[in-house]
Amino acid sequence: METKKIMWMLKKDLIVLWRHKPRLFSIFLFPILMIALFGYGMGGSIENIPVVVVKQTDGPVTDATLNAIKDTSLYNVKDIINDPQRGREMVESGQVKAAILLPPDYENLTSSNSKSVVIYVDSSDQMATQALVPATQALFSQISAKIGMQKLEAMGVPSTSVQVQSQGVQTSSPLAGINFQNIMNSINFQINKIYGDIKYIDFLVPAILAMTVMMGAMMSMGESLAGERERGELARLFMTPTSVATVVGGKIISRLVIQTSTSMVLIVAAIILFGITINGSMALTILLLILSALCFVGFGIMVSARVGTQEDYIQMVMPFTMPMMFISGVFYPLETMPWIFQKIAYLAPLTYANDALRTVMLKGGGLGDIWVDVAVLLGFTLLFFALGVTRFNRDI
Numbered sequence: 367m368e369t370k371k372i373m374w375m376l377k378k379d380l381i382v383l384w385r386h387k388p389r390l391f392s393i394f395l396f397p398i399l400m401i402a403l404f405g406y407g408m409g410g411s412i413e414n415i416p417v418v419v420v421k422q423t424d425g426p427v428t429d430a431t432l433n434a435i436k437d438t439s440l441y442n443v444k445d446i447i448n449d450p451q452r453g454r455e456m457v458e459s460g461q462v463k464a465a466i467l468l469p470p471d472y473e474n475l476t477s478s479n480s481k482s483v484v485i486y487v488d489s490s491d492q493m494a495t496q497a498l499v500p501a502t503q504a505l506f507s508q509i510s511a512k513i514g515m516q517k518l519e520a521m522g523v524p525s526t527s528v529q530v531q532s533q534g535v536q537t538s539s540p541l542a543g544i545n546f547q548n549i550m551n552s553i554n555f556q557i558n559k560i561y562g563d564i565k566y567i568d569f570l571v572p573a574i575l576a577m578t579v580m581m582g583a584m585m586s587m588g589e590s591l592a593g594e595r596e597r598g599e600l601a602r603l604f605m606t607p608t609s610v611a612t613v614v615g616g617k618i619i620s621r622l623v624i625q626t627s628t629s630m631v632l633i634v635a636a637i638i639l640f641g642i643t644i645n646g647s648m649a650l651t652i653l654l655l656i657l658s659a660l661c662f663v664g665f666g667i668m669v670s671a672r673v674g675t676q677e678d679y680i681q682m683v684m685p686f687t688m689p690m691m692f693i694s695g696v697f698y699p700l701e702t703m704p705w706i707f708q709k710i711a712y713l714a715p716l717t718y719a720n721d722a723l724r725t726v727m728l729k730g731g732g733l734g735d736i737w738v739d740v741a742v743l744l745g746f747t748l749l750f751f752a753l754g755v756t757r758f759n760r761d762i
Contacts, residue, residue, distance in 0.1 A: 412497040413440060414441075414493065415494050415699075416442045416444050417465065418445045418457075418497075419445075420465060420466065421447075422469060423472050424473070425473035426473075428468060435466065437506070444461065460488070463486070464487040466484075467485070478626070481554065489559035493701060499557055506555050506589055513553065561729055564728060567636075567642060571632075571642050571727070573724070578624050578628060578629060579718055580662045581681040582659075583625050583663045584662050584687055585687075589670075617663070629652075644732045645730035646727055646729070649744050654736075654740075657744070661743050664746070665715070667750065668753045670754075689717075694711055715746045718739040718743050722740065
C-alpha cells in the first residue's frame, strides 16, 4: 500500500470537511444531541404533570391532602379551585392533564359512608394517564387509611385493637361489631377518562403521521433541490427563461402531492390493520397534514437555498429533524424531558402539528380548538418560505 498517497487522501478529505463548516458543526453536535435526548427522554421519569385540584370544603384533612399532592413530584398543581365543572373544563381545554375532585363531605370523620374522590383525566395523552391513575390511586389509598385511623380514634378505639382486628383475630369485646375494613376504606376512588380508553397505537398514530410528513418533506427536498444542483440539473434548468419562483413553486406542489398521498396511505393502513378511529373531521385532518407538509417543505427549501451538495443538506437538517422527533411528544410526553428541552419543544413546528392532529383525531376537536397550532404552523411556513426564496442561490 502507498502510505504517502493514503495520507494525502486523508488530508484532502479533512480539508474538504473543514471548508464545509455546517457539515463539520453537525458531525460533532448531532451525537451530543442524540445521547442527551435519549438519556433524558426515554431514560427519564414522568414528572410535573399539570393538574388542578377541586376542593369543596376546608379543614385539616383537606389541607393535609393538598400538601401530599403538592409534595409528590408527579404533580404540578396549576390551581386549586372550588367549581367541579370548571375543573373538568380545564381538562377538556388542555390546560391540565387531570382534575382531582375532593367531595363536599371530605372533612366529615363521623360518617360511616365512603367519600367519593373523582379524577377527570385527559385520556388522549395515554402515557400521562398511565402515570397519573395508579399514582393517584395509591396516594388516596394511603390517605384513606389515615382517615380511617382518625375515625377509629374518634370512636375511642385504641390502635392496638385495630392491629388485632387487621390480623383477623376474633374478639368478644364490644369492638367485635365494628367493621374495621369499611372504616379503613374511607375513600372511594373514581376514574373518569374523558375521551374513553385510548390504546397506545391510537395515541401514536397522529404523531407518526406528522413525523412521516416531516421526514418525507425535509429529506426529499435534499434530493429535489440540493441533489439536482449537485448534478447540474438546476443549472441547465436556469439556462431556460425560468424564474426562481417557478422552480420553488413546482417543488412545493410536487412535494405536497407526494407527502399528502403518503399520509393518506398511512391513515388507511392504520384503520385497517389496527382499527383506529378518527373522532374528528377527516377533512380537517387532511388539511392539517397538507399544512404540516407545506411547513416542512418550506424548511427544506430554506436549508437547501444555500447548500451546494446533497451531503451538506443532509448534515444540516439531521440536527433538526432527529431532535424534533424526541422533544415534540411523538413517543412520550414532554414532561419526561428537562425543563430546557420542554421550552425548546415549543420552538419546533412538529410539536404544534402533533398537538393539532391529536386534538382532532383523538378528542374530536374542531378548528376552534386548534387555532393556536394552526396559526403557529402558518407563521413557521411563511417564515421558512420567505427566508428560502430570498436566500435562494441559483449559481451555487
